[in-house]
Each structure stands twice: as structure tokens, then as C-alpha cells.
Amino acid sequence: VTIQDMVAAQAKLVDHFGIDQLYAVIGGSMGGMQALQWAVAYPDRVRHCIPLATTHRLTAQGIAFNAVGRQAIMADPGWAGGDYYDGPGPTHGLAVARMVGHVTYLSEEAMRLKFHRKLRPDQESFHYAFENEFQVETYLEYHGKGFVGRFDANSYLYITKAMDYFDLGADWGGLGKALARTKARFLIVSVSSDWLFPTSRSRLIVQHLQAAGRDVSFAEIQSPYGHDAFLLEIEALTDLIEAFFAADPPSES
Known part of the structure; x- marks a missing residue:
């Protein structure tokens, strides 16, 4: 398409x-x-x-970001080669794709003004763990998970490819x-x-x-x-x- x-x-x-x-x-x-x-x-x-x-x-950079998002979806076992409609689907992969895409929609200035390097409100110091600690991390995770409930992963693949080809x-x-x-x-x-x-x-x-x-x-x-x-x-x-x-x-x- x-x-x-x-x-x-x-x-x-x-x-x-x-x-x-x-x-x-x-x-x-x-x-x-x-x-x-x-x-x-x-x-x-x-x-x-x-x-x-x-x-x-699109520039090569734009195509590159789309490619990362598609790979996140297709690497999720839930994608099942695109035939996932009888199962949960690639929920994690689609969430990551949205997180990557969301970064491209924001400017560095917007992210600095909104988040800077602030930690989550319930956290006062580093935990030195792999959990989300910075506000920007929780923000991206929130938007990634929310996207899964309203968008189809295969549609994401086709739409980003259409943009790449244009x-x-x-x-x-x-x-x-x-x-x-x-x-x-x-x-x-x-x-x-x-x-x-x-x-x-x-x-x-x-x-x-x-x-x-x-x-x-x-x-x-x-x-x-x-x-x-x-x-x-x-x-x-x-x-x-x-x-x-x-x-x-x-x-x-």
C-alpha cells in the first residue's frame, strides 16, 4: 500500500x-x-x-526510525508473522515502536522543558536498577501502552512503509x-x-x-x-x- x-x-x-x-x-x-x-x-x-x-x-533518518519501529513489532513473538488476530498480538513490540516514534515527534527543547532529567515523583534518588526512573521514561512507556489499545500493529507496518516509499x-x-x-x-x-x-x-x-x-x-x-x-x-x-x-x-x- x-x-x-x-x-x-x-x-x-x-x-x-x-x-x-x-x-x-x-x-x-x-x-x-x-x-x-x-x-x-x-x-x-x-x-x-x-x-x-x-x-x-522522507530522509534516510526518517526511514531509519520507521525501520526500528517495524523491527520492534516483528521481533515480538506475538506478531506471529502478521497472523495474530486470534491472540494478544505484538503488544510489547507495538508499544516500543510507538515510544520510538514519539521521540521523533518531540524536539529536544520540548523534552528539556517538560522533563529535563527529573526523576519520577515517587523517587528521590537513583535506584541503580533497570526499572523506569526518569520521568521521560515513564512518559514514553505510558504513551506506548496506551497506543496498543487503539492501533493495529500490521497497520503500523503498512503505514510506515507507505511513508518510506513516498x-x-x-x-x-x-x-x-x-x-x-x-x-x-x-x-x-x-x-x-x-x-x-x-x-x-x-x-x-x-x-x-x-x-x-x-x-x-x-x-x-x-x-x-x-x-x-x-x-x-x-x-x-x-x-x-x-x-x-x-x-x-x-x-x-
């Missing part, structure tokens, strides 16, 4: 509802990849495109040629402290859109929250998107 497959399936759903053009396609992270794919693959069907904290393709320019002779196909107005948004999808990747997309003569706006949100900021900086995003839409509001019909 690829990002292209996901967008093609979405296009069929839009066809089913008899919608010729979407007023806006917007998404963050992997959703931003899908928004970009929409604008390139279906240029006549997207009026506005707003990719948030995303990239046209390369917006691969099918069109390069990123510049791909973005030259688009007809939408663009608002590209990055986050200053996002090291997983750094601002430099967004600026590259902007540069290619400008070179193609496309209508593109760019904003970098100043935030200490890392990649997660696109989910947390609601007021800043709302202001940006409202101003962007105000320049080309939907028709009354």
Missing part, C-alpha cells in the same frame, strides 16, 4: 459522491504527503492545497516537474523545531512551486514542540488558514 494508493482510493470516493473539485486538501505529516499527491495527481480537482509539517519524501517526484521525472503539474493555490507550513520534517524540506517545495509560477504562500510556525506542533499550535494554524482562504473564498453555490 502506497500514498498513491491511498489518494487514488480517496479520489474514487470523491467520484462516488459526484464531486468534481475539492475546495481544499489539507493534511499534516503523512496527511501532508497525501495532500501533495492530490495536487500533483489530480491537478484539476484541487483548488487549494495545504501541506502541514510534511515532506515530498517520493512525490518519482513518477513525474523529478520534484520540479511534478509540482509544475499542479494548478492549486498552496499554503506550505513548517515548524521551526521539527527535525523529522525540517523547514528546509518545505522550503524546497516552495522553491519549485515558485519556479513553476504557482501561487504559493509559506509560513514557519515558531514553536518548541517539534513535529507535534501541527497538532498543538491550533491558534497559529487557524489564523494562517483563515487568512489564506479569505483571499479566495468558496462560491455561494
Whole structure:
């Protein structure tokens, strides 16, 4: 399953509802990849495109973190080669994968401000044991265990692989040629402290859109929250998107 497959399936759903053009396609992270794919693959069907904290393709570092998460799942005996639905499943492996992923969503500054090197509230000194002693450890464990109850391990494998495979320019002779196909107005948004999808990747997309003569706006949100900021900086995003839409509001019909 690829990002292209996901967008093609979405296009069929839009066809089913008899919608010729979407007023806006917007998404963050992997959703931003899908928004970009929409604008390139279906240029006549997207009026506005707003990719948030995303990239046209993952860096080697991004692929590496996804690979570690997948290995944690597949190394769990509960994964059973993917056929685990009659059993408990790879609960430990999925929790570890989420812990690894969660680290990539936070910036060093966010982790320092939230945790620094503080021990758990019920602990005054080191125990010199392999248990969780630092607050950041218990935080990651909490989020890892919580993730297991609401997410499927095989889905995690397929989704991270889809992100790894995505390369917006691969099918069109390069990123510049791909973005030259688009007809939408663009608002590209990055986050200053996002090291997983750094601002430099967004600026590259902007540069290619400008070179193609496309209508593109760019904003970098100043935030200490890392990649997660696109989910947390609601007021800043709302202001940006409202101003962007105000320049080309939907028709009354």
C-alpha cells in the first residue's frame, strides 16, 4: 500500500459522491504527503492545497526510525508473522515502536522543558536498577501502552512503509516537474523545531512551486514542540488558514 494508493482510493470516493473539485486538501505529516499527491495527481480537482509539517519524501533518518519501529513489532513473538488476530498480538513490540516514534515527534527543547532529567515523583534518588526512573521514561512507556489499545500493529507496518516509499517526484521525472503539474493555490507550513520534517524540506517545495509560477504562500510556525506542533499550535494554524482562504473564498453555490 502506497500514498498513491491511498489518494487514488480517496479520489474514487470523491467520484462516488459526484464531486468534481475539492475546495481544499489539507493534511499534516503523512496527511501532508497525501495532500501533495492530490495536487500533483489530480491537478484539476484541487483548488487549494495545504501541506502541514510534511515532506515530498522522507530522509534516510526518517526511514531509519520507521525501520526500528517495524523491527520492534516483528521481533515480538506475538506478531506471529502478521497472523495474530486470534491472540494478544505484538503488544510489547507495538508499544516500543510507538515510544520510538514519539521521540521523533518531540524536539529536544520540548523534552528539556517538560522533563529535563527529573526523576519520577515517587523517587528521590537513583535506584541503580533497570526499572523506569526518569520521568521521560515513564512518559514514553505510558504513551506506548496506551497506543496498543487503539492501533493495529500490521497497520503500523503498512503505514510506515507507505511513508518510506513516498517520493512525490518519482513518477513525474523529478520534484520540479511534478509540482509544475499542479494548478492549486498552496499554503506550505513548517515548524521551526521539527527535525523529522525540517523547514528546509518545505522550503524546497516552495522553491519549485515558485519556479513553476504557482501561487504559493509559506509560513514557519515558531514553536518548541517539534513535529507535534501541527497538532498543538491550533491558534497559529487557524489564523494562517483563515487568512489564506479569505483571499479566495468558496462560491455561494
